[in-house]
Amino acid sequence: MRKRYGDNLWDLLRILAAGAWSILVGLYITGINLIRPGVCERYPRRDHRPDYQPRPGYRGDFALLSDPERPGGLRCIACLQCQNICPDQCIHITPEGKGKDRHPVQFRIDTGLCQFCWLCVEVCPVAAITMTPDYETATDQPQKLIRDLDTLRERGRNIPEPQRVEPVGCVADGGA
């Protein structure tokens, strides 16, 4: 017959002691968590931390960085690499011009489809596209989720350099 736990008294006592000890350890752990200050933000309420900013590397809404010396006023050279790499095919670019003058005349990102994977930002050869820490993009109309060239340019106007911080947990740096 298969031997089972608790078949003799000594076994039973040992199991009971081990069980009691593990319960105490568990209570200790949950107790520590109970009194530890929380890490949650009370999101829609601002009264706890009015100066709240997302952590560096937060992937929020998109922006195109500006360069006044280039046609169109954007860094973007309309190489379409971001359009091609996007797994959700949410970037649609209409390029114009040849050689050094090549620039986008239409640049649409459907953030409703986007999974914020950072691939487009990573692939860009001139660091023209980036994500801002802006996280309040919710809306009740799907069309409002589509960013066009003007919006993206407006957003990028005040960004001197793209975010250099690697996103937290990015696959590229070993899932740190």
Place this chain on the structure above:
Amino acid sequence: MLSFIANWLRDLLTAWFQAWHVPLVFVDILAWIVGGVAILILVMVVALVFIYLERKISGYIQSRLGPERVGPWGIFQTAMDALKLLQKEDIVPAGADKILHTLGPIAFFVVGLLGYLVIPWEEGGTIARMVDAHVGVLYVLAFGSLSVIGILMGGWGSNNKWSLLGALRGAAQMISYEVPMLLAVVCVVLLAGSLSLSTIVDQQKTLGLLSWNLWRPWLWLPVILYLIAATAEVNRTPFDLPEAESELVAGYHTEYSGMKFAFFFLAEYGNFFLVGLIFSVLFLGGWSSPFGYPDPLRIPGVIWLLGKATVTVFFLMWVRWTLPRLRVDQLMSLCWKVLLPVGFLSLLIAGTAALYV
């Protein structure tokens, strides 16, 4: 304080009734009604407060925040939930036994309330004095185990396999764990020499904190036994098999909605608080102040009792959010193979202590 108010009301009523030539028996009837309503309100408030506390505590233990939005720190959340349940449609499943389905939550709730009658809120302050003076402990345990009838009614009347399975599990579990719980309580009764809850408190009041039953080494086994068995008795994790979400949807109250569900839910917390109350009466000195008798701080006994019960309840909530649920076979083997022998052992120890200490 409570008995003072009660006596004052009674004197007032007696005077009035004499003036209007009403038979004085109505004073007693009225007093019982007032007491009953007071307990009903107490249980409602306690249940709402503890559901809120439970959600907050579970939130903090799991690094969440718990209810946040309704009122400051979300304190009105459970009140709003109760109001919401009040408005909801009462759905009775097709093929259900309508009468049993309706009676289930009522029986559960009423039986849960009855236990409160014999709790000594302060010196001489129980609602059912006659019962308490003789067999308070027996009464409270008897009605504690009666709540299984409400669960069975609900489970059977719902015409749903999950409800029925949950109810059957509940019945098996509550009847089994009744035994070690009784053994634990009998140890206290042996030492106190009385079945009256008031007497048990009276014997723990003299030195305050020091004379609590909790500090007597020969009662430590019963303390643990009682906590375990009582947790199983009120169907809480790690013994929440009757309503195991992952297996039985919601167990015996799967098919309940609206106010009937609210009754089950409130009564569960009412029973839970009753466990805390009985634990404080048996082991933590009940209404007596921890600083000696009479209370040097002059705080009413009912506050001490509620405070002690709250601490007990908090501990059990802490346990709930720490431990995972047992399997059914583990549940039964824990009861019959471990708790029962330990119960007899503790009875032996307590009996010896009662004779020689």
